[in-house]
Amino acid sequence: MVGAELHEIVTTRLRAAGQRYTPGRRAIVERLLGAGQPLTIPDVLEGSSLPQSSAYRNLAVLEQAGAVHRIVTSADFARYELAEDLTEHHHHLICSNCGTVEDFTAPPALERSLHKAVHEVEESTGFAAEHHRLDLVGTCKSCV
Template identity: 55%
Template sequence: MSADLLHDDVATMLRAGDHRYTTGRRRVVAALHTAANPVTIPQILEVETSLAQSSVYRNLAILEEVGVVARIVTHDDHARYELAETLTDDHHHHLICTTCGAVSDFELPPKVERTLDAAFAASAAAANFQIDGHRLDLVGSCADCS
């Protein structure tokens, strides 16, 4: 997705949540848009040096609230953040290292995704649960730590 379309969609989502698309929020979104993998707040601050740490925390909370950002919690001190799949049209899953906290993305073949979707739908139906989507995190040790 182009940066212009992304920013238009984010502005719409923020307005729907009664929030403004401030310069600080725009910079946070831009940093997430350019990131190759989910990033920590310190990593966002390395890219957007004009932002204050407290501002990034506040802006990420609002962006998460309106569905712009997804937060990935790991065992270490820093959550990772990425743009929500609804904005990127990039359905993927995560490899989370329990040693160093690194998070990387991976995709499954479409046939495997369809099989998982069917299994999830059956489980949800049995529990009378409505599915909005799914996330799959594999937890273990990355190549550097194993």
């Protein structure tokens, strides 16, 4: 996804939620886009003059508009990334030592098995799945 297109989509989604795509929000989206991995609030604020309260508020707004996704782990801070349909379907490598979260893409064969299994589970339990989430928890390369 190229930048211009991304911003258009975000604009549309915010507008649908009755909100505007302000410079502060755009700055956050660009930071997330540039990072390539989920960021904490301190990460987002680092080296920027954005006030903390605005960061929290705008990330919440962006999440409600469906442009940003919030990831909660057992680490101190939540992490934020662009919504999956603005990037691509992926999963997370969560380091239980330093708390960082990296992205990875699962082999297509695995995604196929997953989808099949999701259907089976839906039929046998009555649960209506919106999406699946696969995390690998362990130790990241730099903590080994």
